[in-house]
Amino acid sequence: NNFSLAKQMFVQCLHICPQDPLVYNELGVLLYREGDYLRAEGHLKRALSLVPNGNLSTRWEPTVVNLAHSLRKLGRHKEALGWYDKALGLCPSQSGTYAAIGYTQHLTGDLVSAIENYHIALGIRPEDTFTAEMLTAALQEE
Known part of the structure; x- marks a missing residue:
């Protein structure tokens, strides 16, 4: 529950592995938990954009759901519903x-x-x- 330390670690990880979608996912989740939904959205979208071959499997369903949650928190309900539908496509x-x-x-x-x-x-x-x-x-x- 030490968000500051965790954030520092993830930022360092981004410098080491700037193309790792898992690092962007974790940073997005952390930002969401801090209430920074706009930055969470950016990191979660970046994570999904870095998935090899754009092949979203069930493994990425939590990232898709977290992105939808961020969008809902930002009041972008229609967009959120679209991402929730994508999540259901992965894990119905x-x-x-x-x-x-x-x-x-x-x-x-x-x-x-x-x-x-x-x-x-x-x-x-x-x-x-x-x-x-x-x-x-x-x-x-x-």
């Missing part, structure tokens, strides 16, 4: 991605779609209390 059974899609739709006022995606997420992972609470909120708002 991730309840967290369906929940994130539902939450993003909820933020935009698309309650019908949000409720649908909350239900899908809960069908995969019924014990997810956040999604259950968000589903209840969306149903009450509808």
Whole structure:
């Protein structure tokens, strides 16, 4: 949890391996956790651009989701939804991605779609209390 030290280490890693997508990914995650969503977006996009042959496999699904989260935090909901869809293309059974899609739709006022995606997420992972609470909120708002 020492973000300052971790950031210094990752910056040094970038100097050593400037074409390593994993370093950009880790730095992007760290920036996201610090609340610097714009810089997180840049590093996560850079990580994905450096994936060999542009071949996004299931290994890169967390990076895609983290990018979508950053975009959602920046209020760029339509863009975020596009990246969440890409994440589902990589790993179609991730309840967290369906929940994130539902939450993003909820933020935009698309309650019908949000409720649908909350239900899908809960069908995969019924014990997810956040999604259950968000589903209840969306149903009450509808």
